[in-house]
Structure formats: C-alpha cells, structure tokens
Amino acid sequence: MEVAFFIPPTVGSREELMEGLAGRRTDLYQRMLKDLTEIAQFMDEYGYFGMGFTEHHLSVEGMTLSNSPSMLGLYLANQTKHLNFGALGYVLPVHDPLRVAAEVTMLDQMTQGRAFAGFARGVQTRWINTMAQHRYSLADNITDPKQYDDDRRRLFYEHLEIILKAWDNDTFSHKGDFWTIPAPKTAWPGQRMSREMGGRSLDADGNLVEVGVAPAMYNRKRPIMFEPFSVSHSSIETAASNGLIPIGIMCDPEIVSQQIDAAQRGWEKAGVSTKRGEKLGFARYMIVGETDEEAMEFAELAMFEWTYFFAQFGFNAVLAKQGEDWRDIPSTIPEFIKRGILFCGSPDTVNRQLEAALKTMPIEYLWLFTPNELLPQKMMMKHLDLMTRKVLPNFTDKIGPNIHRKAAA
Template sequence: MKFVLFYLPTVGTRKQIESGMLPGQNTQAYQSMLYQITEQVKAADQLGYYAAAFTEHHFHIEGLEVSNNPIMLSLYLGMQTKNIKLAQLANVLPFHNPIRVAEDIAMLDQMTKGRAVFGMARGYQKRWADVLGQVYGVGATFSDKSQSDARNRQLFDEHYKIIRKAWASETFSHKGDIWTIPPEGLEFAAHNAVRDYGRGMGEDGTIKEIGIAPKLYQNREIEIWQPFSHSEDTWRFCATENIVPFMLNTDDTRMKRLIDAYHEEALKVGREIAYGDSIGVFRDVLVAKTDEDAHRLAADGNGFVWPAWFGDLGFNEALRREGETGKIKGDFKDLCERGFEFIGTPDTVNRQIEHLVKTHNPEYLLMWQYPGLVPHEDMMRHMEMFATQVMPNWTDSRETKSSSIPV
C-alpha cells in the first residue's frame, strides 16, 4: 500500500476560525501553516510516505481550504524534499486553460525531477466555481445531468484530451467543440526560426501544430489521479484511461461496486491488474499514544471541519450505507461509527487498515492532515508513529494479495 498525505490545507486554529477572524487572510496564520506543512512533508519525505497532495479551492477567507494553487504548493514543497511525490487533488479542469495546465505540470515535473503526480477534478463548490467559470460559461457540477453538469463534463473531457496530447508528442493539433489548436489560418511566415529550427509550420507559412516546452521529465508517463466520485461511469472512465480514482465511500457494498466496475473495465482494455490495483481510498487518519488522545485531537480536525463545511456540500452521501434512506448526521460520532475515521493507537489503526486490505485491497490510502487544527507537535508525533508502527505492516502487502475479486 502507498500512503499519501492530503492537505486542504487549513489555516488557523479552531478558535481563530470560529471567532470569524478570517485566518485565511491573516499573514501570521498563513505563514504558520506554511511552516507546519513544510516540516511535516519534509519529515514524511524521510519517513517513506509516497506522496503529499493539495486541493484546489478559492475564496476561503474562513481558513478551511486555503489552497487556490495546488501546483504552486507542490513546487514549494518539492523544492524542500528529495523523494516524496507531489500531487494535486485536484486541478479543477473546466476552469483552467488546458495548455497552461499541461505546461505548469511539466515544469513541476522537471523541477522535481519526475516527482509530479497530476490530479484532476470537475469542481463542486459553487461559490468559486460559478465565479471563475464565467469565461467558459460553466459552473459547479453535482452530477445531476443538468445543462450545467453537461457543460462542465464537456469542458472537463476536452481539457483532459488536450493536456494528454500536449504531453504525448513533440507537436500536436486539436479540433473539438470548444478549442481549435492552433486557430485556423494562424500566419507566422515571417519567423523563419520556426521553419529552420522548430516544428509545426506548413509550407504556406501557417502554424499547423504547436508543442509545449518543457516536456515532462524524461518524457515519462505521469501518474494521473481523480477524486472523489461516487459514479460508476467515472470509475469506468478512469479504468480505461489508467487513472487512479480515490473514493470517499465507507460502506463496503458500495465500495466493492465501484472497485468491481474499475476492475471489469480495466480488463476490457487489456489492463491485467490485481483487484484493488490503481485504487485509492480516502480516510481521516490520526495515530496517538491512546485511543482517547487520538479522538480528542481528531475532534478538532475532521471532527470540526466535516460537519461545519463538507457535510453541507453533499459529502455526507459518501457515508450512506447500502439501502439506507433519510438524512445522514455526519457529525464526528457518525464519522467514527461509519468507518471514515482511522484514528487511535497504532494497534487500533492497524486493525482498521487490515479490514480495508482484506476487503478491498486498495493500492493507495489517502490520509487527511489538519495543520493548525491539530497541534503541530501532535501531527509530527502522529506521522512518525504511523510510519514506524503502521506503515511497515502494509507497504509490501500487495505483493502477496491475490488478483481474484472478493466475493
């Protein structure tokens, strides 16, 4: 199993956030966050964690998700580490120029010598998505088959195709419903350097293809991740494209349905993989000396943020059990009872991971981290205890797992 640290990141303490002091705009609070994630990711680099990942959300003056540019955060941490991979969960593709995204990821990959992981998503937070999406005529999506949802999907699909083309060859062209690359009749005849030293110019002096520079480090195949869909269609798309999807779901039946869909679709396109390969599971993870200490600390982390923020955004659906109807509470007690909280002593968390591995065998465990809300010294102690008393039990587990599908 590969262990990935996930940061929103939060800025400020719970008291600062609840007081309405807007810690997201407070320089001291932001600098404290940068210091804490720097020390934590540097430690993770030495302790053998696989990757660190950052979300993309905007306008979070409240301090809950101050990560408007996950590529820049990836580079910031990449310049201070040697081995750990740097990921985004995720770049929200419908709201970005796809060529700029392809270029920025390639630069990150070059500057970190092949440690970039590309994460992509469609965008669900209306406050920022509907503001920044105006230029493309798109807003947040709730996968409801609405006109807005269809437009979001259209942009996501085309932007993804353009990004892959930009990485795949020296030069490329694209003609879709939204983009024509390069525009037809783009004259550049006076610039002989393109004809003499470059690629992509036709005999008539017009640009037929363009290429990005730099390319990905050593022209490698980059890992691509996608969070946090409940849709079988999305999981089948990921399987076809060799993308790692990450799930929020906690119900074993629902989890198995998504993994089954991925595995079946992967086999259809000739990907001979073990059950659970290229699958990520997302959990709040916190290790402490006692179960009581872990619960006390986590109550101010995800125990505060989930019901205060994510529950109202629809995330409670990820907690729903098969056949369950009615409203999901989504409070800290509920999160623990439904299995989203992997918190406690190393022994407690080992037993939770054991169930996850035996039941679903995921290749990745995405671990929610809360700088500011959980004191820095407790976070550092948690990371060391997890790396030394939990991780060694599971880092080689996939080598001995069967490729058969659990019944």
Template sequence: MRFTILVQPYMRRRGEDVKNPGADPDRYQDFLQRLKEQMIFADNNGYGGFCMTEHHMQIEGIETTVNPIMLDLFVAQHTKNLMVGQMGMALTAHNPMKLAEDLALLDQMTEGRCFYGFVRGNTPRWLNTFSQHLEISTSQSDKSEVDQKNRRLFYEAFEIIKQLWHNDTINFQDGEFWQMPPKDIPWQFPPTKKWGDESAIDANGNLHEVGLVPKPLKRPDGRAHPEIWTPFSWSMETACFAAKEEIKLASFVAKDEFIDTTIDVYTEEAAKYGRTVQPKDFIGIGGHLTMASTQAKADDHYKGFEELFNGAYNCPPYHVPMGRVWKGTGQETLDTIAKFREEKGIDNFFLWHHVGYFEQEEELEMLETFSEQVIKKL
C-alpha cells in the same frame, strides 16, 4: 505500500472566531512553516507521498489550497523521497495548454518525483469565476445539462493535455470549448520555418500546430507522463472513464461494498481496452486522520475534526458525508488497512490531514502515531 498525505491547509485554528483569516499574510507564512516541518517528518518516517486539492478565494481560512503545483514544489524542495502531486487540479478551470506546461515543469523540477491529479471542480465561487469565459459551472453529479457540460469540458481538456504529452505538436480544432491553436494567427517566425514541422504553418501563412515545452520526463516503463489520480465518490461514469484512460481512483467512501463494485466496474472496463489490472494498479483507499498516542487524545481529535467537517464540508453547497476515518491509537486502523491489503490486494492509502487547524504538536502526533502503529508494522 504507499501512504500519501492529502493535506488540507487551514489558516483558522480550532475554536477560533476571527474574520477573514485568509487575508492575513502572517498566517499563511505560519502555515508554510508548519507544512514544511510536518512533511520533513513524514519524509523521514515512512510516508510515500504528499498532495493537495485545489481551491481558491477561501478568505475564511478554510482549506486554503490556492496552488497545489507550487506547493508541491515547495514540499519537494524540503524533502528527499516524498512523491508530490494533486488531488486534483480542476481541468474545467484552466487553459489545458497552460496546465500541461505547469505540470510538466513540476515533473522536470522534481526529477520525476511527482504524480498528477484531475477533478471536475465542485466549488462555484472560484470555479465559475475562473471559467466565466467558458460559461460553465461546477459538477452537480445529477446528469443535468449543467453537469454534462462540465463533464464535456473535463473530457475535452484531458484529451488536449494527453495529445500534448504524446506529440511534438498538435492541431485540435473540433473542440466545443478550446481550439489549439486558435484559427487565423499569422505566423512567419523564421525558426519555425527552419526547424519546425512542415505542418506547423498552413498554406495561408497561419499557425497550424502548437506544442508543449517542456514535456514531462519519460518513465522507465516508456510512459510519457507520471501516474494520474482522481478522487472518486459515486459516479461509475467516472470510474469507466478512468479505466479507459488508465487513471487511478482515490476513494474516501466508507462502504466496502461500494469499493467492491468499483473494482469490478473498473476491471471490466479496462479489459475492453486490452488491459488486465489488479486493484493495486488503480485504486487507493482514503481516510481522515484523527489518531493519537492515547485514546483520550484520539477521541478529542475526532471531536474537533467532526466539528470542522460538519461546518465546512457536510453543509451547503457540498453536503459531503464524512466517509472513512483513521482513528484511535492504531490497532483499528492497522486491522482495516491490513484487511484491504490481504483481501483485496490494495496497497495505496491516503490520509486526509489538516495542517494549521489543530496545534502543531497535535498534528505531528497524528502523523507519528500512524507511522509507528501502522506504516512500520506493515
């Protein structure tokens, strides 16, 4: 089994009323030190992974995950065993060549101790700003033209990255949004003529193919890149795409019947591509961590988390339902996870965990309680 902590960084404390705490550099340094201490603890107490979402411009101090890849490297430098990854990078906000390069560097620098994660992006403030040259907006999940354009860009960027991982060089010219390389770039570099592929330069002396340096490390099973995850809520179109591309799903949805439907859809879709899969191969169950050593503390953590969630997530523009919660002192969560493992064969679990919102000793206690009452008992 693997238990992965999905860290949400906070530069605003519980109950605090302060303007623009995200602009305070000392607060960010405090967050980094808190994160380091907590992830060292997690590494030594049975946790298997660390990851973050991607958000920018959160000047209010809410979920300040400004660069998951660099934060992955930071955590990897201070731990010995934790896998590090993203949940995930917004493919619609990045040049796919640059993102593929950054991810490959992370894999090389951590000596293979990483996983990748991709999303479509749901926050217009930063996504629309970063992607303004592409004239796209966030995922709407309503099958509108805006939503479908976002999805087309996601698919195209993923295809480019996949080709870069699997080939020395590529020529990708049929995209709606990107060409790799762009047309009509004169290229008379002698090393390319001497050591590159003959197809790297066309008959007119223009660049015809480009390649990724470095590549991710090859896996023992021959795969050209680390495992890939995507957080998943309701769209079965996303589930089918994930099954086709061998992407794993992390779901925080609290309805067991929805998990059953997702397993059926993914399994049937994978079979179309000649793959036989089990739930442990492709799905992880997530919950928000509010546990504590006593019921009174656990109840207080849940109350604080509920206030935070309704003020920062179940509100415009997201309107996200809370989903599953790992709460109490241990037994309830232990029973739930054991049931998923025994009845559905699922052995990947995620813990949505805030760093910087509660007091440091409270956040460490949440991690310790889950470790002692769930991980070590399983």
C-alpha cells in the same frame, strides 16, 4: 501499498478561523508553510508516496486555501528529496488545458520527475462560477443545472484529451467541441524560427498547423494521474478507462467491493490488465494517539473540517449504505469510525480497524485526509509518529525509518 496525504490546506485553528478572514492573515499563512514543511520532511524520511493539494480559490475564510497546488508542491519539493507532489486535483472545466499541461511539466522538471497530476470536475460553485463564467452555463447552474453538469463533464474530457496530447507529442493539433488548436488561420511572424527549429508547425502559407508545450515531462512520459474523489461506479470505471487512477471515497464495504470491480473493468477498457485493487486508491482519515481517549481528543479537533465544511457540500453521502438517506447520518466522531471514513484510536485499535478495512478494500494507494493546522502541530507530529512507526509498517513495506537508504543499499 503506497500511502499519501491529501491536504486541503487550512491556515488556522478552529478558534483562529472563527475570528474571521483568516485566509488573509500573513502570520497564519507563514505558520502553515512552516508546519507543512515539517510534515513533508517527516514523510520524506519515512517513505510516503506523496502529498496532494486540492485546488480551491477565493478562500478568504482560511479553509482549503490552495490557489495553486503546483506552487505549493514546488515550495515543499525544494525542501525534500523523494516525496511526490501534485494537485488533487486541477478543476479542469475552469482551466486552459495548455496552461495545466505546461504547469505540470514545469513542476516535473523542477523536481526531476516527482510530479503527479490529479484532475477533477469541481463542486465549489463560488469560485467555479466566478472564474469560469465565460464558459457556457458554468455561471448559471440555477436555471439549467443539467446543462451545467453536462458542460462540466464535456469540458473535463476535452481538456484531458488536450493535456494528454500535449504530453505525448512534441507538437500537435486538436479540434473539438470547445477548442481548435491552433486557432484557425493564425499567421505566425516567427516563421523562420519555427520552420528551422520547431518541427511541423506551419503550412505553406505560414499559418500555424500545430503547437507544442515546453518543457516536456522530465522523463518524457505521462506522470501518474489520479481522479479524486470518485463516488459512482461509472465515474470509477470511466476514470480508469481514461488512464486515471480513481481515488474512491465511499465507505460501505458492499459499495467499495463493487467499485473495485468497476475500476478493474475500466482498466481493461484501457487495455491494462490489473489485479483486483491495483491502480486504485481510496481516501480515509486516520488519527492515532497513545490511547483511544487521546485519539478521540485529536479527532474532535481534526474532523472539524468535515463536520463544519465538507458536510455542507453533501459529503456525508459517502458514508451511506445503498438505499440509505445520507441526510439522516449524524456528523459525529463515533459515527465516522463506525462508518469507516475514520480510523481512530491507539495503535492497536487502528491496526485492527485498518486490517478489517483492507480485507474488503485491497488498494494500491491509501490517501489520508490530513487536516493541517486544525490539529495543533505538536499533536499532529505525535499522531504522525505513532501512525508511521506502529501502524502503517504492518500493512506496507513502503513505510519505515531510513526506507530510502535501505532501498539504495
């Protein structure tokens, strides 16, 4: 089992955020970079798979402040040796797909093959509707919410198709509902260069017929691709059928079991034979202290991002059982532990919780929500040390001290 951190970067403590406009403060942003570097270097030493960042914009409040996941990943990759970095994920309906394809290839080249990619449809209307207002109904989800959701879905899959073409081919063309690539009847003054050096780019009249993204991926193959955070069975199955490793987030064991089956069906549609739980991830929180009491103190600080922020977007729905109204579920630490979104306690307690969960949730990737800055750095590093030395090695041979030197030997 691979273990990775999902970080929706926050720049300050609860108290600092409440002072207002924390996202605009240089002192807090610089401290966050320093603290993330310490976390990344610790992960690098102990064999974690990688660190993924959400894509959110306009976050002047200071929570989920991640305008460019790839730039943040490159900053940390330059200070590590093994850790993988990427977006979880690019909100594709908003983007120019050619720019996304090129940005991932640049990250992959600059890290010599340590880039992964994540793709999402997005839920935050503030920045999606603002930055994608030129795209059909994406600025008008009030008058026609069905059209809004349909356009996001259609844009997502067409953009994914274009990105994969760009990675798989030196040059390519595309004609879909939203994009014609290259643009029709585009005359290209640099004909000599393209005819002699650029492959099949031009027709006899000098109009573009194909384009390509440069550079290519470091190893000239697709990166590992994820789709966070899948809620429905159909989204799990569809993600896998398109070659994306789904990252589930539902908590009820019965639902989780059904989604594991859905992922396996999806990979079968993609022509990939998998074992149950292979090519599948799930996201959870984990907070470890020396005692249950200390871990609860850590959790009260760390879970502020869920209780104060994520819950506003209806995320408590992932805690519900089938047929249960999620709006009746209280946002409390004991409830999070009971429902299984949070493993919390001493090493012995968390070992028991994780052991029970993995019996019904066999997975290849465990993505851990990691609330940086909300948990002060000294507490964060203590939690990471306990989790890394006393919990995770009991469940995966990927995690341990000097893991990379041992593998090389």
